[in-house]
Amino acid sequence: MRKYSPIEDELDKLNKQLEQRVIELTAQLEITNRHLKEEIIEHKKDEKRLTLKYSITNILSEFNDPKEALTRTLKAICENGWEIGEIWFIDKGTNILTLNSMWYNPPWDVKEFEAVSREITFPKGIGLPGRVWENGQPAWINDVIVDRNFLRESIASKLGLHGAFAFPIKISGNVAGVMSFYSRSIEPPDNDLLQMFDVIGAQIGGFIARKQVEEELQRMQNIESIGVLSGGIAHDFNNLLTAILGNISLSKLYLSKKNISPDDNVFKRLAASEESCEHAKEITSMLITFARGGKPIKEPIEISKLLKETTTLLIPGDLHITCEFDIPAHLYPVKADKLQIKQVIKSIVANAIEAMPDGGIIRVKADNIEIGKKDNLQLKDEKYIKVSVEDSGVGIPEENLSKIFDPYFTTKEKGLHKGMGLGLSICYSIINRHEGLITVDSKVGVGTTFHFYLPANLEGLRDASHISSATG
Numbered sequence: 001m002r003k004y005s006p007i008e009d010e011l012d013k014l015n016k017q018l019e020q021r022v023i024e025l026t027a028q029l030e031i032t033n034r035h036l037k038e039e040i041i042e043h044k045k046d047e048k049r050l051t052l053k054y055s056i057t058n059i060l061s062e063f064n065d066p067k068e069a070l071t072r073t074l075k076a077i078c079e080n081g082w083e084i085g086e087i088w089f090i091d092k093g094t095n096i097l098t099l100n101s102m103w104y105n106p107p108w109d110v111k112e113f114e115a116v117s118r119e120i121t122f123p124k125g126i127g128l129p130g131r132v133w134e135n136g137q138p139a140w141i142n143d144v145i146v147d148r149n150f151l152r153e154s155i156a157s158k159l160g161l162h163g164a165f166a167f168p169i170k171i172s173g174n175v176a177g178v179m180s181f182y183s184r185s186i187e188p189p190d191n192d193l194l195q196m197f198d199v200i201g202a203q204i205g206g207f208i209a210r211k212q213v214e215e216e217l218q219r220m221q222n223i224e225s226i227g228v229l230s231g232g233i234a235h236d237f238n239n240l241l242t243a244i245l246g247n248i249s250l251s252k253l254y255l256s257k258k259n260i261s262p263d264d265n266v267f268k269r270l271a272a273s274e275e276s277c278e279h280a281k282e283i284t285s286m287l288i289t290f291a292r293g294g295k296p297i298k299e300p301i302e303i304s305k306l307l308k309e310t311t312t313l314l315i316p317g318d319l320h321i322t323c324e325f326d327i328p329a330h331l332y333p334v335k336a337d338k339l340q341i342k343q344v345i346k347s348i349v350a351n352a353i354e355a356m357p358d359g360g361i362i363r364v365k366a367d368n369i370e371i372g373k374k375d376n377l378q379l380k381d382e383k384y385i386k387v388s389v390e391d392s393g394v395g396i397p398e399e400n401l402s403k404i405f406d407p408y409f410t411t412k413e414k415g416l417h418k419g420m421g422l423g424l425s426i427c428y429s430i431i432n433r434h435e436g437l438i439t440v441d442s443k444v445g446v447g448t449t450f451h452f453y454l455p456a457n458l459e460g461l462r463d464a465s466h467i468s469s470a471t472g
Contacts, residue, residue, distance in 0.1 A: 049196055052080050056200055060207040067101070073204065074103035074179070082181040083161070084110060086117065087169075088129045089177040092441060097122040097129045097178060113155050120151060127151045128166050129178040136175050138167035138194035138201070143186050156182070163187030167197040171205040172373045179204075209376070216378060219405060220432065234284040241281050248274045296337035296433050300457065303334050303341070303385060307364055310345040311389075320359025327366045332385050332456035340430045341454075344438075347423035348389045348450045355393025355448060363390040368456070379437050383456040390449040396442035404440055427452070 055076045063069035074085035084104045088097040099117050104110045122130035128150060132139050141164040144150045145157050150164075165187075166180035179201070252270050260267060304327045315321055352362050365388045371379045396404060405428040431438040431452050442448040 045192075048080060049193065052076060053196060053200065057203070060203065064211070066208055066211045069207065070204070071101055071103060074101065077179075077181060078103055078105055082183050083108065084113070084182040086129075086180045087177060088122065088180065089169075090133070090175070091121075092439075094121075095123075097133060100177070110159060113152070113159055116152055116155050122151075128164060128180055132166045132168050132178045132180075133175050136168055136170070138165065138198050140165045140187075140189045140194060142188065144182070160184045165190075165194065165197075167194065167201045169205045169208070170202045171209045171376045174374045174376060176205055176208065176376060213378065215402065219428070222407060238281065238284040241277050241284065245274065245277050245281075248277065296340055296430070298335040298337060298434075301334055301336050301338045301341065303336075303387070303454070304331055304366060306338065306342060307345060307366065307387065310342050311349050311362065311364055314346060314349045314353065315362070316353065319353070319356075321353060321356060321362060322360075323362045323364065325364050327364070328368070330368075331366055332368050332383055332458075334385055334454050335457040336434055336454055337430075340434075344427045344430050344452060345389075347427050348452075350423070351450075352389060352391035352393065352448070355391050355395075360392040360447075364388070365390070369453075371453070377437060377439075377453070379453060380435075380455075383458065384436070384453045385456060386451060386453050388449055388451045390447060392447045395444040395446055396440070396448055397444055401440060401442060405438070 056073055059069055059072045059076065063072065070087055074087065078085045084102065086102050087100040089100045090096070091098050098121050102110075102114050102117065120127075122133070124130055125134040126149070128139060128141060128144075128147075131149060141147050141150065143162045144164050145153055145162060147153070150156070156162075161182045161184060163183040163186055164180065166178050168175045169177040169179060179197075248270050252267065252274075255264070255267055255270075262268075262271075307327065308325060311323055311325075315323055349362065356362075367386045367388075368383065369386045370383050371377055372381050405424050407425040428438055431454070434454055436452060436454045438450065438452040440448065440450050
């Protein structure tokens with residue numbers, strides 16, 4: 001066996017050390033390369049997220065129509081790796097989440113998934129949207145097929161959907177809706193993405209709230225400007241109608257003295273003209289109220305009695321319409337203009353009757369409520385009476401809901417005794433002048449509910465309390 005010299009031994013030792021060093025350096029280099037690749041991937045993700053966030057910000061600043069802006073937002077998010085996007089909003093009437101809109105990458109056919117989604121609703125805590133609503137936080141599902149709280153797993157399985165996430169749309173810190181997205185790959189949780197969309201959800205909520213305020217202000221300005229114009233015309237027209245009616249009355253009196261029968265054609269034409277003039281005077285009266293906003297003359301009124309009496313008198317006997325009342329015995333006191341509030345009730349109930357030509361049910365409900373930021377209503381945070389008038393009629397198409405209080409907007413046939421498009425505008429003006437709010441919920445084929453809010457007269461409440469304690 002060959003013996004190595006001390007020099008060779010040393011060289012061999014150095015070679016082994018060098019080999020070990022190379023192995024260590026190679027391992028370190030591999031780790032560095034892996035970290036670098038991970039950083040590059042993460043950097044690309046960050047760039048992609050920033051681009052998406054910038055894109056959404058641009059969409060919300062460029063588009064005035066909330067529906068268009070939200071549809072484009074869905075599209076922008078889906079184009080970043082998600083096949084289907086949905087928007088769910090809380091229906092205030094039923095307090096459940098219903099599908100508002102959906103976007104998916106064409107030409108993928110998801111008609112069956114969309115049909116199922118439009119039929120399904122989510123209470124708080126149920127399904128992915130309901131879970132986000134309940135927690136007020138974004139949520140992630142690795143695979144919807146195996147998730148026990150996902151209600152559309154069968155149709156999702158057909159389409160090969162797996163990964164999903166959702167985030168809340170918040171207005172003033174409260175959940176108003178949910179956006180959810182689905183992918184055909186099993187996606188690991190991405191907390192950074194969820195945090196980003198939590199911020200975007202608040203941004204979208206702020207956009208919606210801002211547009212609601214802008215629409216409300218625009219409507220108020222339109223009503224004020226049209227009111228000033230129509231008021232001046234109405235006064236002059238009312239004077240002319242008074243003169244015409246006077247002449248018709250004199251003509252009828254002249255015919256009577258000539259012993260001409262009321263069944264005579266001339267008599268009938270005068271009577272028809274008189275009726276038309278009376279109807280025209282009603283319209284001018286509405287315009288005058290509309291013009292001056294009917295500066296309310298406020299006094300304590302018994303709202304429950306006014307609701308029952310006004311509604312009952314309007315129900316026609318020849319139609320199969322019934323009326324149900326749900327009014328508690330102890331409503332908050334209210335100071336309001338009795339005639340104006342009666343006009344509001346008459347207009348809303350008349351709309352309900354016209355929406356049910358084949359009969360139905362009108363439900364009138366009143367409640368004591370306290371408004372706070374959580375309610376997302378354009379009202380001061382205080383106590384109110386909320387009145388709801390619900391019908392089981394034809395309903396109002398979604399595209400018309402935002403215009404329902406606009407002056408001269410009507411879905412009815414125009415004519416002598418048809419819709420003039422002023423009744424609900426006047427209701428809006430009256431309730432606004434009472435520092436209240438009027439809103440509408442409707443679904444085609446189901447019915448419509450008008451809600452109006454009037455501030456509680458807390459002084460009246462205290463006065464009643466003093467009287468009660470004094471007599472007790």
